[in-house]
Amino acid sequence: MRPVPVGWQEARAMAYDDSRFRGEPGFREEPDFRSGGVPEDAPTLGVSSQSVYTPGSFPVSPAYGSPAAESTASLEPDARRRLPTARQLGDVFDDPEHGEPGRDRYAVHALWELVLLLAAGALLYLLRDASPAALRGAELRALLLSGAELGLVAVAAGLTLRAGAPNLALGPIAFAAALFFAKNADRGLLMTAAITGLIAVGVGVVIAVLVVAFHVPGWAASLGAALALIAWIMNQPAERLVAGAYDPHPHAMWWAIGVAVLAAGGGALGVIRPLRRGLGRFRPVHDPADRRGGGAATFTGLALAGSALLAAVGGVLVALDERGVAAGDASASFGGFTVGALALGAALAGGTSAFGRRGGVLGTLLAVAVITLLLRYTAAEGWKLQPVALAAGAIGLGLVVTRLVETFGRPRTAAQEAEEAPWTPPSITAPPPEPDDNWSPPSSRTGSWPATSAYDTSRDSDRGWGVEERWGTR
Template sequence: MAYDDSRFRGEPGFREEPDFRSGGVPEDAPTLGVSNQSVYTPGAFPVSPAYGTPPGESTLGLGAAGRRRSPTPQQLGDVFDDPEHGEPGRDRFAVHALWELVLLLAAGALLYLLRDASPAALRGTELHSLLLSGAELGLVALAMGLTLRAGAPNLAVGPIAFASALFFANNSERGLVMTAAITGLVAVGVGVVIAVLVVAFHVPGWAASLGAALALIAWNANQSGEKVVAGAYDPHKHAMWWALGVAALAVGGGVLGLIRPVRRGLGRFRPVRDPADRRGGGAATFTGLAIAGSGLLAAVAGVLVALDERTVAAGGADTSLGGFAVTAVALGAALAGGTSAFGRRGGVLGTLLAVTVVTLLLRYTDAEGWKLQPVALAAGAIGIGLVVTRLVETFGRPRTAAETAQEEAWTPPSITAPQPEPEDNWSPPSTRTGSWPATSDYGNDPGETDRGWGLEERWGTR
């Protein structure tokens, strides 16, 4: 029988007490428009639905559990990312580091094999020739890698280098510095023509540069062998410095590529939706500069070849395609170094290590007497590079929103709600004994006790 049975209301000695189950407020008390129930969230203040969010607070950034969570540094860095320029988020570079470690081990193995096959190749004049060969190929590979990152590969870098060597050798008697400067300007002009075709008509870089390469091959085929003027500068004396300079240029470019705005700005021409959509003025500017710069690097490589070989033969080995074989080897080195065929992504030491591997492999096979054609080596390098591109695109892309949310998932700590302390002098028995008092003044006598009122009867649920 419940204590508040209506049969006892109004009887003498009946005392009506507040119901403490609602927090000490009687059920019929006015609430001033506030709901009896409130929302309790672990780690947050109780907020009544009638009042909504406390002043000064915002519901933005609240997690699934209702806890206010500040944005992460990665989310703050992604605020200014344009989704049209690629996935928001930071590219991952672990795949580049692992692949560059593989290339480093391959270069070390080839160096060991070359030392056993031909010890003379690593000292004296042969070492200087080896270093110059690596520098020449490295400049062309850097030119190719630059345009690959821009999303507009320039397939004309080989023919530009070969044409630059022919032009420089033919006009070397007019002064080396002046002739080298003019050669560089002409090569940059060819790059500008390709860049205008690419960015103005928004066509693929490989298609526009292939047309320019064919035109240069036709021009190269009509030239005769040229010799550099006697007494011209001999780069063999500074072969080590040439190699170190190209290595520094490669590493410096890779480090700049680690800077997020530089990498994204250079790779804006990379298609992310419909490739026919124009990528904007910024993308056109960066891509045009990259193609023009690749022409300049190829011209420097051509001048170095002319000074190294002293005689530039228009129909010799490796030049039967007018320098296009050099393009193929440079493309294979850039792709095998970890530069993505789709643009933007690339490593730091990858191109340098790939060029080292190719140079050592060509010299080692020559020392062993094997007939390894450069175009065959280029085919293998391109095949490996395409596999590397897939690895880079798979494991180098930014984390998706689902992956980021899973990593940043927050588990609220377990919080135990405070329990009310029992009254000091209240000892409820396990069962109620006794009966209701017969006197009419029960509850008014100070000497009366509970007479067996149990805690479960007084505080229990009705």
Template sequence: MAYDDSRFRGEPGFREEPDFRSGGVPEDAPTLGVSNQSVYTPGSYPVSPAYGAPSESTLGLSASRRRTPTAQQLGDVFDDPEHGEPGRDRLAVHALWEMVLLLAAAALLYLLHDASPAALRGTELQSLLLSGAELGLVAMAVGLTLRAGAPNLAVGPIAFAAALFFASNSDRGLAMTAAITGLISVGVGVVIAVLVVAFHVPGWAASFGVALALVSWIADQRDQKIVTGAYDPHHHALWWALAVLVVAVGGAALGLIRSVRRSVGRFRPVHDPADRRGGGAATVTGLSIAGSALLAAMAGVLIALDERSVAAADGSASIGGLTLTGLALGAALAGGTSAYGRRGGLFGTILAVAVITLLLRYTAAEGWSLPPFALGAGAIALGLVVTRLVETFGRPRITPDDAGEDSWTPPSITAQAEPDNDWSPPSSHTGSWPSSPGGGADGGWGVEERWGTR
């Protein structure tokens, strides 16, 4: 007796079922969420929005989610992808502090004029300008390496060693001797740079070791060295001071450009200070250290020409080298250059040099005893406080974009989550899907095989 015998049609409890063997699907059969507009082909599964088909917004192609990055965001990416802080450093703290330094320099200038008017005229003024130029060159050298994140503490001994070498060989021609002095000093800077960037060690440690070696060499020079050339820089003292001013402000102005600022300061420690910062950071830092040695050599040549003689027998040159390092470091820090690297102002260093130079000359005019070592120590202490102010108020201001509330990220294709394979028929159709005696989740009809697995 066939299952579909017509004798049973119309009897109570009889239910007519569709024949799935022919592949036909009745119009009133459950569609598993597939719309009537979907086209079914054997071996494929119809795509329906009910199953979460990928859309443009899911693939990240929606215009609302493909917001064009701003120039600032792109600049942040290319400045320092791993550790760069988003945004531009704030310079208001530098401007305010430089106003304080300017007022201090003006007050000291007035006090010096009141205490000794002759100090601002004639040869006294020329000597004052040359002293400021010499200290300014060494302070620029320290400031350059501070911005690079590898402070060179050997600049003072390099300057006095250069002065001794230049004075002892000045009979061979001033220009040639000055050039050779500069090359030797750059060689010393290269030695420090190799120690710092090749082994990735702190600049202050490597440079201080070299400074002690130079102090030892200076102490072995027994005779007083006399400059035999005819050039006297006192006749061009104003031009020397202006040249140092232009170089200092010009270099600081370049440091205001964000790409230059971050390139020079990329050796600045981040996270683990022992982590290497890459070849670009090492190259820029090495050039900065070598450049600082050249600036120190220029200061040494100017010291020799100014003093006309350099004595090392009494140890004054050795002490003077370390003292000069302390004064220059104090001037750079007190001028607003951060001890951590990268950050600095525009006129701060040169104004701090002016304050220190005027203060030394004013205390001498008043007959007070102010050891340069003590002044250097005070300037460094003040500079550390300024560093804290610069790091606190000079950081880029955090914006909603930087905080991630509306930040731009490159569009990416998001993998579509697999739909749940454990589909169960709606509760409303429970009564119309009987299980076959053979068992099985699909009632023995082979629905999984016919419609394909997902």
């Protein structure tokens, strides 16, 4: 049986590897391009000596262009399209553990503050018709001082609400400060006021230590402090200021303007994104019992101590306004929980979220104006509206406002931004021009010449190296 002839490529490989044929006439040793070897007399095909050759790839002349450069150039428009925007760069520094990334929306605050402004204007008009004297002379000054006193405690309540640790002891702190100041006013007004403020800050620090160190809700720790203060207040006799003490009535307008600037300035500072997020980091996000970090503890502690100081200033102003404090009247208009509840209701109804962090600019100020005018108007009409009932209504309304703020004030989600973003067509990059000649380099992935051009059998026929004759039989 005649053996099956071996293919010319296998035959060539056998001849190349067989050392018996090396050195015989007509034998030509050819390099194996698969291993990366290049003969010295091989045509350069335009490749300069500066071209870099690596095994497994074919050097390409700069005249033919660099594939890597072409691919990079074709990706440049996509890379430019993927560059982050200024808003996205701002979100890079937002920690998802401290709230949703992105800027809070203020449209809901602006609309609600417009409603409060209209309500205050309506009450002012009704009060002018019911009692014109309430807006003139001594009654106007008393009305302005009442608004300033409530405004100081309301700003304090809004501060602790934004910090995520509401302080329910603000009312008792204010009443205790008024009682202490009236009792020791004979030692000097400025010195007594300073000592009163320091004692109030100490109470705030105690509450802050409980809240921050043990990471407990602010309302729980402050409630315990409020009960302790009320117990102390109940055991104190009535006190009156000494004759000749400072009378704030001639400067009632300035007191009201100062409190208004304080409230509006605090709201404006809350618009600044780093301050807003830093102050609201104690706000629970996942598990409320998880600690929020050192930054959150610092801001919350400062907020609680500062709120106690503001409440003490309000209490001192009450003592100067009323010229005395009755300790047994702890449940009256500015004693015990009543003023604290009114202040909390004003902060919530003004647009400050009960969950913390979020709030408007003029909301608390306008809510204080509405509550003050409503109390004066009902008194002018002879209606029996208890301040406690008004505080309950304000808190209830504030909780509804909180839901609106949390629903329409949070940053837009990625899905909402994708829906509202205008569609831009993708950029199209033209393909690189084809070279003038038909030569193309071999694939860089294989690093070898095409099999069809590796060997020319006609040269073997001319030299008597016919495949059938040479390798047909053995």
